[in-house]
Amino acid sequence: MTQEEVFKNLIAHAKEYGFIFPSSEIYDGLSAVYDYGQMGVEMKNNIKKYWWESMVRLNENIVGIDSAIFMHPRIWEASGHVGAFNDPLIDNKDSKKRYRADVLIEDYLAKLEEKMNKEVEKGRKKFGDSFNEEQFRATNPNVLRSKTKWDEVHQRMTEALNQNDLVALRQLIIDCEIACPISGTKNWTEVRQFNLMFSTQLGNISDESGIIYLRPETAQGIFVNFLNVQKTGRMKIPFGIAQIGKAFRNEIVARQFIFRMREFEQMEMQFFVRPGDEMQWFKKWKATRLAWHKALGLGDEKYRFHDHEKLAHYANAATDIEFEFPFGFKELEGIHSRTDFDLSQHQKFSGRKMQYFDPETNESYVPYVIETSIGLDRTFLAILSSAYTEEKLENGEERVVLRIPPAIAPVKMAVLPLIKKDGLPEKAHEIMNTLKIDFNCQYDEKDSIGKRYRRQDAIGTPFCITVDHDTLNDNCVTIRYRDTMTQERVPIDALRTIMDEKVNLRSLLGKL
Numbered sequence: 001m002t003q004e005e006v007f008k009n010l011i012a013h014a015k016e017y018g019f020i021f022p023s024s025e026i027y028d029g030l031s032a033v034y035d036y037g038q039m040g041v042e043m044k045n046n047i048k049k050y051w052w053e054s055m056v057r058l059n060e061n062i063v064g065i066d067s068a069i070f071m072h073p074r075i076w077e078a079s080g081h082v083g084a085f086n087d088p089l090i091d092n093k094d095s096k097k098r099y100r101a102d103v104l105i106e107d108y109l110a111k112l113e114e115k116m117n118k119e120v121e122k123g124r125k126k127f128g129d130s131f132n133e134e135q136f137r138a139t140n141p142n143v144l145r146s147k148t149k150w151d152e153v154h155q156r157m158t159e160a161l162n163q164n165d166l167v168a169l170r171q172l173i174i175d176c177e178i179a180c181p182i183s184g185t186k187n188w189t190e191v192r193q194f195n196l197m198f199s200t201q202l203g204n205i206s207d208e209s210g211i212i213y214l215r216p217e218t219a220q221g222i223f224v225n226f227l228n229v230q231k232t233g234r235m236k237i238p239f240g241i242a243q244i245g246k247a248f249r250n251e252i253v254a255r256q257f258i259f260r261m262r263e264f265e266q267m268e269m270q271f272f273v274r275p276g277d278e279m280q281w282f283k284k285w286k287a288t289r290l291a292w293h294k295a296l297g298l299g300d301e302k303y304r305f306h307d308h309e310k311l312a313h314y315a316n317a318a319t320d321i322e323f324e325f326p327f328g329f330k331e332l333e334g335i336h337s338r339t340d341f342d343l344s345q346h347q348k349f350s351g352r353k354m355q356y357f358d359p360e361t362n363e364s365y366v367p368y369v370i371e372t373s374i375g376l377d378r379t380f381l382a383i384l385s386s387a388y389t390e391e392k393l394e395n396g397e398e399r400v401v402l403r404i405p406p407a408i409a410p411v412k413m414a415v416l417p418l419i420k421k422d423g424l425p426e427k428a429h430e431i432m433n434t435l436k437i438d439f440n441c442q443y444d445e446k447d448s449i450g451k452r453y454r455r456q457d458a459i460g461t462p463f464c465i466t467v468d469h470d471t472l473n474d475n476c477v478t479i480r481y482r483d484t485m486t487q488e489r490v491p492i493d494a495l496r497t498i499m500d501e502k503v504n505l506r507s508l509l510g511k512l
């Protein structure tokens, strides 16, 4: 099965088992908007908790806030979003479909890459064990031709984007003979900039001055509260402010499931430091954030840094933590050294001093900022896509299992009476009633035990606790492990401690 087919199965599975539903489905959906179902919301809350506690609880100098989505419109002028939060767009005149010009070109580049990879696979089959991929890529004429084209197109695209040259971007689409995937024609409009912010109107003002934006990032809510938090919390630099919340972007390219959405959630932390210290903190936060990801146990090889060569005008260093999604390595988190840009801009636009008096140096200054910004939905997708496994068992049966880290799994354990009589359901309920105080558990007595195990595998429940006839005499139950399917007999009295050790967030936080 191809990666694409597995990804399609994953999306269907996420819907079938209550993780993610398309928004407004009974009205045929709303593109790039999704709802989290009964399983999804539990898992999402667990991810949030892991992030929040790793920031706010483990770091004595980081506190959290929850700022409003609506903010004064001048904030978005100060931050640069009104003027420059744009994507270059192009329309196909026949299909009337709108595309991001750079994404059309990136898709073209991806096709060239696919062509090269296919050629390499052919070579691998032909030469068997003696195949040397590096040498093949450096000498095969077909691969070399595609590679030369790839380099040329990539360079032209990068230059056009860097110079904001929309004419050059369009010319590249024409030169590459890129056609609209819907109409198949190359009948393109000019490329224009399109602002990604959603706007609406304040109730009591009818003209332009009443325009208000849905925040495109949570970070600005932190910057404008810098003084409030610093003063009321008596925070001393270096210190951080963390926030989890919704952000909205009118994305034109809406695809890859919950990877790129119009309404999504961010987990952001702004760390305020003394000017001049920012590089040391940038390095530290890069390492800290990578360790946070790796502690999830999805596989260290699935992460890589992508350092930005071209920096935004306000940054003096930036990197992405990329994750290997089913559609390739893509950005999961951004870590940026934002200098004093945001606070200085708010100082300028609001007329308020955004300064800190440093008792150690006896100086006042606008602090520098290191930002860590991670998409909650992308983290969800990273975990779900690595967890999703279609497995053939030794007895010939098949199962779909979600190998979600136990601390993140929506349901921690299922309590299952072996049969629906002989006092077993009563005993199982008794166990369930004590466990549910500490853990999210499910009780299930319907169908054969095998079917019930499969249902729990499909939602990623790491442990099934089976109550059988012996339980009534020896007060022991069987724990069945999701990943290995092995079983272990344990006393009921020890269940809480055993389970807590395995599913508590401590199992992740302890690694940091």
Ligand code: GAP
Residues within 6 Å of the ligand: 216, 217, 218, 219, 249, 251, 258, 259, 260, 261, 262, 264, 265, 266, 268, 331, 332, 333, 334, 371, 373, 374, 375, 376, 377, 378
């Ligand atoms: N405050 C900095 C900031 O917003 P960003 O790189 O634009 O930086 C940060 O976004 C993170 O938010 C990304 O790494 C990604 O995980 C997530 N993100 C951005 N746009 C998204 C979208 N349309 N859908 C889902 N997640 C998104």
